[in-house]
Amino acid sequence: MTDPDLLSLWITIKLAGITTLCLILIGTPLAWWLSRSKSMLRNLVEPLVALPIVLPPTVVGFYLLIAFSPNSLPGELWQSATGSQLAFSFAGLVVGSIIYSLPFYVQPLHIAFSSLQQELMEAASTLGAGPWDRFFNLAVPLSRRGFVIAICLAFAHTVGEFGIVLMIGGNIPDETRVLSIALFDHVEALDYDRAHLLAGGLLVFSFILLLILYAVDRHWQQQRRV
Amino acid sequence: MTLGIQCKINRGNFLLDVDTELPDREVSALFGASGSGKTSILRLIAGLDQEAGVKVSFNGQTWQDETNFVPAHERRVGYVFQHINLFPNMSAGGNLDYAEKRTHSNHGLSRQEIVEVLDIGPLLEKVPTHLSGGEQQRVAIARSLLSHPQLLLMDEPLGSVDQAAKNRILPYLQRVHQLLDIPVVFVSHSLDEVLYLADNVLEISEGRIVQHAPVIEFSTSESATAGSDAAAIVRCAVEALDEQYSLTQLNLEGQPLMVSAPGFAKGDQVRVKIPARDVSVSRERSLSSSILNVIECRITSMTQVKGDPTSLIRLTTGDQTLLARVTRKSVDDLSLKEGESVFAQIKGVALMIDYER
Numbered sequence: 214m215t216d217p218d219l220l221s222l223w224i225t226i227k228l229a230g231i232t233t234l235c236l237i238l239i240g241t242p243l244a245w246w247l248s249r250s251k252s253m254l255r256n257l258v259e260p261l262v263a264l265p266i267v268l269p270p271t272v273v274g275f276y277l278l279i280a281f282s283p284n285s286l287p288g289e290l291w292q293s294a295t296g297s298q299l300a301f302s303f304a305g306l307v308v309g310s311i312i313y314s315l316p317f318y319v320q321p322l323h324i325a326f327s328s329l330q331q332e333l334m335e336a337a338s339t340l341g342a343g344p345w346d347r348f349f350n351l352a353v354p355l356s357r358r359g360f361v362i363a364i365c366l367a368f369a370h371t372v373g374e375f376g377i378v379l380m381i382g383g384n385i386p387d388e389t390r391v392l393s394i395a396l397f398d399h400v401e402a403l404d405y406d407r408a409h410l411l412a413g414g415l416l417v418f419s420f421i422l423l424l425i426l427y428a429v430d431r432h433w434q435q436q437r438r439v
Numbered sequence: 440m441t442l443g444i445q446c447k448i449n450r451g452n453f454l455l456d457v458d459t460e461l462p463d464r465e466v467s468a469l470f471g472a473s474g475s476g477k478t479s480i481l482r483l484i485a486g487l488d489q490e491a492g493v494k495v496s497f498n499g500q501t502w503q504d505e506t507n508f509v510p511a512h513e514r515r516v517g518y519v520f521q522h523i524n525l526f527p528n529m530s531a532g533g534n535l536d537y538a539e540k541r542t543h544s545n546h547g548l549s550r551q552e553i554v555e556v557l558d559i560g561p562l563l564e565k566v567p568t569h570l571s572g573g574e575q576q577r578v579a580i581a582r583s584l585l586s587h588p589q590l591l592l593m594d595e596p597l598g599s600v601d602q603a604a605k606n607r608i609l610p611y612l613q614r615v616h617q618l619l620d621i622p623v624v625f626v627s628h629s630l631d632e633v634l635y636l637a638d639n640v641l642e643i644s645e646g647r648i649v650q651h652a653p654v655i656e657f658s659t660s661e662s663a664t665a666g667s668d669a670a671a672i673v674r675c676a677v678e679a680l681d682e683q684y685s686l687t688q689l690n691l692e693g694q695p696l697m698v699s700a701p702g703f704a705k706g707d708q709v710r711v712k713i714p715a716r717d718v719s720v721s722r723e724r725s726l727s728s729s730i731l732n733v734i735e736c737r738i739t740s741m742t743q744v745k746g747d748p749t750s751l752i753r754l755t756t757g758d759q760t761l762l763a764r765v766t767r768k769s770v771d772d773l774s775l776k777e778g779e780s781v782f783a784q785i786k787g788v789a790l791m792i793d794y795e796r
Contacts, residue, residue, distance in 0.1 A: 338511040339518035341541035
């Protein structure tokens with residue numbers, strides 16, 4: 214593999230890693246709120262979070278591009294805060310990925326949190342556990358399966374993202390060129406050998422990820438029964 | 440008076456309207472049909488539901504009123520749920536650890552005592568799914584006790600276990616109550632459990648308290664005697680132990696009552712449950728009969744329900760009431776009338792007996 218491809222690999226891992234970390238911080242409370250709240254706002258937020266699943270990535274990318282431009286408020290704020298522009302930057306990719314991968318993180322976790330037996334949480338509270346204690350020492354361990362699925366999906370989905378990256382990140386070799394873009398470039402250039410390497414690599418990576426996911430899940434199911 | 444609850448909650452077509460105080464150190468039963476509001480009351484006491492129009496106070500502290508709400512985790516209330524809910528990701532012992540780590544005080548029973556009383560020592564290593572329903576409920580009760588609650592609430596604690604397990608757990612619950620120094624409130628729709636465990640009974644019907652009485656009075660009230668499981672609770676003192684026949688002689692208003700009740704000592708004040716179906720009535724004291732217990736008493740009332748072949752007779756001796764369920768045919772054959780003096784024959788000596796608290 215040549216240097217530019219290795220660089221793309223590094224950018225991709227960095228992007229997926231940072232995105233997943235941000236999603237854990239943003240998506241976890243969001244999923245918790247969605248599973249507990251009885252407010253009317255929930256009815257609005259839930260479809261909003263799911264929107265990236267049905268929207269073409271290019272549509273999401275287009276609106277993000279407009280929002281990131283220095284002429285719009287978010288882009289302007291970012292520029293005045295950091296001195297660099299958000300569009301066509303790595304930071305811009307992270308923001309785009311968070312939005313695009315949000316449903317893939319939030320939904321499995323929302324399901325896990327919703328299926329938590331309410332009586333278990335109530336039992337914990339009568340045993341003297343406050344809300345934070347109940348969340349970290351009961352809800353999180355009981356939802357670990359949901360967490361693993363959510364993290365794997367968010368990471369894998371960010372790795373595979375193409376449309377949005379192309380719209381808001383362009384194709385800047387050492388800044389925003391991720392693996393899926395590099396693969397596209399190789400095919401465009403009819404360089405099928407290198408395309409095979411990247412495509413095959415992504416295929417194997419995805420397969421191994423799912424393999425681990427199912428193995429961990431089976432292990433936990435058995436543990437529950439023992 | 441330690442626990443006060445007042446609430447007026449309108450939930451669509453259901454009105455929960457309760458205003459009562461429960462005495463200290465006693466076991467109170469909320470008794471009534473399902474859907475009558477028993478569990479709602481218990482949850483309001485525990486702070487598991489927060490609704491307007493509710494006032495709860497305990498030992499002079501306000502737990503809830505118009506402006507204050509103490510959350511459940513700060514009330515130090517033990518709660519045993521109807522559906523067993525041990526944490527599935529921990530062993531039985533881990534469940535106990537969870538409670539022990541969060542307890543604020545350590546008066547009351549020690550972990551060792553609790554484990555012994557509920558007989559769960561051999562279960563602690565197991566995960567909840569490997570325990571039977573009755574075993575899980577015992578662990579759940581132990582867990583709630585380990586948080587050293589100042590009030591113990593139990594919602595149909597025996598509702599989700601089978602009859603055999605129920606019979607095994609009831610004595611454990613009784614022992615727990617004897618050792619604890621805190622008020623207990625439990626919900627039940629089973630007359631049997633209520634008569635077995637409660638000191639006083641609040642009968643709930645359609646969101647209201649329709650009767651609040653000591654269990655002895657409650658046991659012979661109209662609502663407790665309608666079914667086939669009617670039983671009278673009487674207060675007696677242990678008078679003598681007959682070791683030759685393994686019997687215990689009690690004194691019921693000056694008359695002897697022989698029961699099989701090992702473990703009691705002379706002078707103990709006890710409560711005895713005498714099922715109405717075990718009592719028959721005769722005009723003479725039969726001298727040659729295998730029945731040991733014959734109590735002279737007076738008929739105070741006879742209740743007949745149309746279509747029911749039996750009649751429920753209330754009998755008094757001193758100021759205590761016994762119940763007898765006899766056929767209407769016998770009532771007519773003997774031409775029994777209210778106010779007459781008769782002999783109540785009590786079949787069996789395996790009567791349920793417990794210390795008077």
